[in-house]
Amino acid sequence: ILGKQVRVVASSEDRNFTYIPRDIDLNEDAAYLHITSNNTIRGTQWKNFPSSGSIPLVSDMSSDIMGRTLDMAPFGLIYAGAQKNLGPSGVTLVIIRRDMLERVPEHLPTMLKYTTFAAKNSMFNTPPCFAIYVFQLVMKWLEETIGGLAKMEKLNEEKADLIYRYLDGSDFYWGTTEREDRSIMNVTFRLQDESLAGTFITEALANGLGGLKGHRSVGGCRASLYNATSLEAVQALVSFMAEFESKYG
Known part of the structure; x- marks a missing residue:
């Protein structure tokens, strides 16, 4: 992608993707390690996230964010579409370490850079107001009705x-x-x-x-x-x- 090498470092294809792979062959010079925390198609979910050392851990948590407690410390970046647990589609939640923002390449298109949105408090362009409002209602329900x-x-x-x-x-x-x-x-x-x-x-x-x-x-x-x-x-x-x-x- 954009001239970079993408490498699959772990897979459970040998048993038809019915388990989470434990052995990860990670290059020391890798830019980041990406996982999907929950596989909606196969029905598998990371319980213990992989240790990536100094290599940033990035996760797509679209299908289980706010469904369980999490230790955010291992992650450099978490992103999640709202449409499963957070609200209607059209909103994406991003949790990113500040040092990760410093690594965003300047040559990326404006709308593909997290720095664009961080600098403008997520208001770089017209926000989806109703979807954000429903997101707020869901968070209120989670805290006040469910109890956290x-x-x-x-x-x-x-x-x-x-x-x-x-x-x-x-x-x-x-x-x-x-x-x-x-x-x-x-x-x-x-x-x-x-x-x-x-x-x-x-x-x-x-x-x-x-x-x-x-x-x-x-x-x-x-x-x-x-x-x-x-x-x-x-x-x-x-x-x-x-x-x-x-x-x-």
């Missing part, structure tokens, strides 16, 4: 655990990711009899449970448990899964 980020994390873990425990006790469904790397935001699973997947999606929708079709690139099923998803909704899903298993299993 630690409680949000606990609730998200409880939601995910309900489904994972059911999957682990079932011979009808199976989870697609390694247990230690399971996401609390996106639970991916399949039916042992793949021919029933379409029926499962259709009957779930008829019972008020939508959005369960897996990503088009991998198929299967996926339950997305972003902050706005209630515990009651997850309980309803697990009840439906049990009823469906009883009916077709």
Whole structure:
């Protein structure tokens, strides 16, 4: 990108991206190490972030920001689209160390430089006012109604655990990711009899449970448990899964 070399230093492709790789072959002269904290398609999530030493750690946290507590110390840069946990699309949250701003190349286009927005307090151009306002309302809800980020994390873990425990006790469904790397935001699973997947999606929708079709690139099923998803909704899903298993299993 822009004349620089991009190198993949870790991958779980050998097992169809079902786990988080632990071995990272990082060059000492690397400009930064980039990770995606939560894989919405595969249903994996970093629990312990990699140590990159003096090399800045950069992360796309679009799908799990504000879904759990975080130690910001290891990161040089975090960026996250708002559309999962923060508010409507059109807003991006950026958390960047000041020393990282000093490394921004001058030759980059104006709108691609974080220094542009840092210098103008994010007001370089006309902001998406309504999206920012909704962002504020979501943060207020998170603090005042939920009780803060630690409680949000606990609730998200409880939601995910309900489904994972059911999957682990079932011979009808199976989870697609390694247990230690399971996401609390996106639970991916399949039916042992793949021919029933379409029926499962259709009957779930008829019972008020939508959005369960897996990503088009991998198929299967996926339950997305972003902050706005209630515990009651997850309980309803697990009840439906049990009823469906009883009916077709």
